[in-house]
Amino acid sequence: MAGAVGITATAFAGSTSLSDNFEDGDTAGWSKSGGSWSVVTDGSKALRQSDAASALARQFAGDGDWTDYTLTAEVRAVTLSGSSATAGIAARAGGAHQFERLVLAPGAARLEEVKGSAVTVLGSLTLASAATGFHTLRLDVEGGTVTGYVDGAKVGSGSAKLTKGRVGLITTSAAASFDDVSVTALAGAPATSSPAARATATASPTPTKTATAAPTTASPTPTKTATATATATPTAAATSWPKPVSTTTLTATKAVTGTFDGGNVEFIGGGALGDGGQDEGQDPLFQLADGATLANVIIGAPAADGVHCAGTCTLKNVWWLDVGEDAATFKGTAASQTMTVDGGGAMHASDKVFQHNGPGTFVIKNFQATDIGKLYRSCGNCSKQFARKVQISNVTVTAPVKTLAGINPNLGDTATITGATIIGGKSTNVCALFKGVTSGEPTETSNVPDGVACIATGITLK
Numbered sequence: 001m002a003g004a005v006g007i008t009a010t011a012f013a014g015s016t017s018l019s020d021n022f023e024d025g026d027t028a029g030w031s032k033s034g035g036s037w038s039v040v041t042d043g044s045k046a047l048r049q050s051d052a053a054s055a056l057a058r059q060f061a062g063d064g065d066w067t068d069y070t071l072t073a074e075v076r077a078v079t080l081s082g083s084s085a086t087a088g089i090a091a092r093a094g095g096a097h098q099f100e101r102l103v104l105a106p107g108a109a110r111l112e113e114v115k116g117s118a119v120t121v122l123g124s125l126t127l128a129s130a131a132t133g134f135h136t137l138r139l140d141v142e143g144g145t146v147t148g149y150v151d152g153a154k155v156g157s158g159s160a161k162l163t164k165g166r167v168g169l170i171t172t173s174a175a176a177s178f179d180d181v182s183v184t185a186l187a188g189a190p191a192t193s194s195p196a197a198r199a200t201a202t203a204s205p206t207p208t209k210t211a212t213a214a215p216t217t218a219s220p221t222p223t224k225t226a227t228a229t230a231t232a233t234p235t236a237a238a239t240s241w242p243k244p245v246s247t248t249t250l251t252a253t254k255a256v257t258g259t260f261d262g263g264n265v266e267f268i269g270g271g272a273l274g275d276g277g278q279d280e281g282q283d284p285l286f287q288l289a290d291g292a293t294l295a296n297v298i299i300g301a302p303a304a305d306g307v308h309c310a311g312t313c314t315l316k317n318v319w320w321l322d323v324g325e326d327a328a329t330f331k332g333t334a335a336s337q338t339m340t341v342d343g344g345g346a347m348h349a350s351d352k353v354f355q356h357n358g359p360g361t362f363v364i365k366n367f368q369a370t371d372i373g374k375l376y377r378s379c380g381n382c383s384k385q386f387a388r389k390v391q392i393s394n395v396t397v398t399a400p401v402k403t404l405a406g407i408n409p410n411l412g413d414t415a416t417i418t419g420a421t422i423i424g425g426k427s428t429n430v431c432a433l434f435k436g437v438t439s440g441e442p443t444e445t446s447n448v449p450d451g452v453a454c455i456a457t458g459i460t461l462k
Contacts, residue, residue, distance in 0.1 A: 123156010380442030387412025408436030
């Protein structure tokens, strides 16, 4: 899995720990989605989100497989006005629009569950000082329950429908500072604390720059030809992300035949497409017929199941700002058909970016991705299986990232990777090889290119 450089993190039985007080002056190990973030001096050093006009700004860290834990952080609202203004923390984040959150709001604190456009309030507490000074926010997630506290006072407790996910720092239409973030094993109810205590506290030692450890036993370090291992400080992806010229909401799947050029309009899901969840079987925003081309489209959130391709198709300069279930799925019907993704990029895919269910060849080139699980996955347990091919070239992937390509050699799958730059990845798998099945779960047999089913050349580690 990708390492969280700049964050002290360790694994222990049944849970995972993380801590960051930002005294090292950087945000390494965190992945940004929206807003303007920097480390500033606010008493001690703290992470500041300074764009109060941002509708939803987030920083995520940790692992998507984390389940039960306690998340705490010191949060100070720099600006907190307007009915939609909030600043706080998030747990079990499965995407940029799916998490349990505890937030400061004007005159109150609220415990909420967010799933796409649906926000469920699970508890609230009157807090006259919400807009002044640092407050200690704590979220406990255990099984089907989430509980929130502010300065030791219980905000509320409710049913948690989300089962696992990373941790986050979030603002909506507000500016705020965050400090002393920690994830620990579940503990007892906190003692009541004073919001002023943080101002006089001595800063904790600067965290050691170690990698986030997976909740399972780590495998032996593979050779460089098998697994990408980066040691340099992460840098920005090579290609900039486009700004949408406008936003259009799709409440039903848009069918595309021929060529549809979106002109850099952002499309988001609404109605039945606006759930924002990760459940399998969702409808797509765009359905491409055999021979269709989708170009210059920006897909925002909620993104539903992105794009479905029924046969040979081309996606030219398509951008996913927050991947929903999957960014695009190839459902071709013939081995001669090809789905081509040329240009564009994707962010925040908790599982996979591209899913290959039908036969044929999947081509991914001139593409960039940030904060993903897998870039490509050949279906491991479709009821009808095929031999599939994937060709990946000239891609740039920025950590966190687990795997570039997951294939099933026992079904005849092949992967050819020529030219991939991995930025900041710690033990990123270039190829994951599975034993594909028609029911149940596939079994991973290897995480290294074998030179037969998976051939990888031109891998650059930064």
